[in-house]
Amino acid sequence: MINLRPLPSVMYFNQLFTAIVKLKRFNPHSTIISLFRQLELFGIKPNMHSIGILANCYCHLGRVDFGFSLLGKIIKLGHPLDSVIFNTLINGNIHSDKLPQAAHLLNQILKLGFQPDLIMYSTIVKGLCRIGDNASALAFLNKMQSRSHFKPDIVLYSTIIDSLCKDRLLQQALALFSSMKIEGIKPNVVTYTSLIRGLYNSGFGDEAQRVLTEMLDSNIAPNVKTYSMLVDMFCKDGCVDQAQSILKHMIEKGATPNIITYNALLDGYCLRGQMEDAENLLHLMAENGWEPNLVSFNTMLNGYCKAKKVDKALNIFQEIFRKDITPNVVTYSTLIDGLCKANRLPSARKLFKEMRALGIAPDAVTYASLLDSLCKSGRRDEAVKLLEDMEDNGVKPRIFIYNILMNNLCEAGQLEDTANFFSDLVSKGLQPNIRTYNILIKGFCKKGLVREVAQVLRIMEEDGCPPDDVTFNTIIEGYIFNNDLSNALYYHNLMAGKGFEADAHTLSLFIGLKLK
Secondary structure: OOOOOOOOOHHHHHHHHHHHHOOHHHOOHHHHHHHHHHHHHOOOOOOHHHHHHHHHHHHHOOOHHHHHHHHHHHHHOOOOOOHHHHHHHHHHHHHOOOHHHHHHHHHHHHHOOOOOOHHHHHHHHHHHHHOOOHHHHHHHHHHHHHOOOOOOOHHHHHHHHHHHHHOOOHHHHHHHHHHHHHOOOOOOHHHHHHHHHHHHHOOOHHHHHHHHHHHHHOOOOOOHHHHHHHHHHHHHOOOHHHHHHHHHHHHHOOOOOOHHHHHHHHHHHHHOOOHHHHHHHHHHHHHOOOOOOHHHHHHHHHHHHHOOOHHHHHHHHHHHHHOOOOOOHHHHHHHHHHHHHOOOHHHHHHHHHHHHHOOOOOOHHHHHHHHHHHHHOOOHHHHHHHHHHHHHOOOOOOHHHHHHHHHHHHHOOOHHHHHHHHHHHHHOOOOOOHHHHHHHHHHHHHOOOHHHHHHHHHHHHHOOOOOOHHHHHHHHHHHHHOOOHHHHHHHHHHHHHOOOOOOHHHHHHHHHHHHO
């Protein structure tokens, strides 16, 4: 184009550069900036469209400051400033996680006498939702509603509703949903999908079903995202047959399942141990043009490990490499846990070294599997060293890590070491949970130190962690083993008063004690 004479208009170059920008996987932004510089050397002056493309490229590269420098260029070239360039710069700040700067720019725009448009407000609201500042997003919405020249649209409402649902602020989301309909704005499939997912994930399955029915009654057809969400919901509830029906229905309606849909159903099969069905689904995915991705393979790994078919899981692991897919920490953690549970500790440790050699940092879950296996195989000194290694590598032990170590020490009768670990976790600012306290109580009961139990119960109440049915059953069993029927009955009555019931094992011990 630059060798043509006469030179083409800048409009044709803009068309070319707009097309190049869309080739996102080639990271074209630096290239376009360089090409624009060449154009100026040939005397082709950019117009407002050109400057908009340039500003967008700078923003995508995280150089919003260079984008701002283009404002001076616009004035120098005699072009009037418009909302497009301002929207681009605001969007650039938001994508660079510079929301205060975006808000400051909006204020400067107002001071210059420019009237923000719907896109500008929507961009700010999107940024606020992105950081979870729902209160400010709603305040912006109210500000927009108070202005008469434009009204919020369905995209803006859907953005805020989605954010509220993700933060489980369901009452506010439903209120905004009703308000939107009162304003005469009809919800679309995106709005409904966000609400249904939010309600379901917060445990309001019946309400989610009601919203789904409302959507269908309004003749709003589910899209692939909706169908995928429904498949995932049914699978997580163990209703794989219904999930299969959803998949069949969506295909009949002309909606093509994507990798997310297939992975959701795959997870359902694996959760139920239907590994043959999972394998068949993998083949079906490939036949329909969806090659299994890392999520697919991690799901299969988890399924085989849960089904105690570790060799099958190892085959899947090799398949990941054959497909030239890079495994992640979930891949290794899943397989390490499977090997540990299959009493194949040497193989698990070898895999642990391999992941570190590849630069994949183990997380708390990875360490937990190894720690548990080391303790159960009597290698408690090695477990303590691994805990130190974990902390040295910047992985903070979470409460479940301490629970594993304390439980294994209790089982081995090492109550003093258990108490030391309890003190250690408290000193590190970790909050003991009900499992932690139940382990301590079990340890005291095993050692016959049932009098210490009352003190632990008092600490639990003070920490806002009231005893549960496991706590009471453990205490009662402790007193029974110490032939103290009086205290056993006392705690049984106390447990009943709190709405808990004795389990089958505790009841059998009571009967045995009374028959003596």
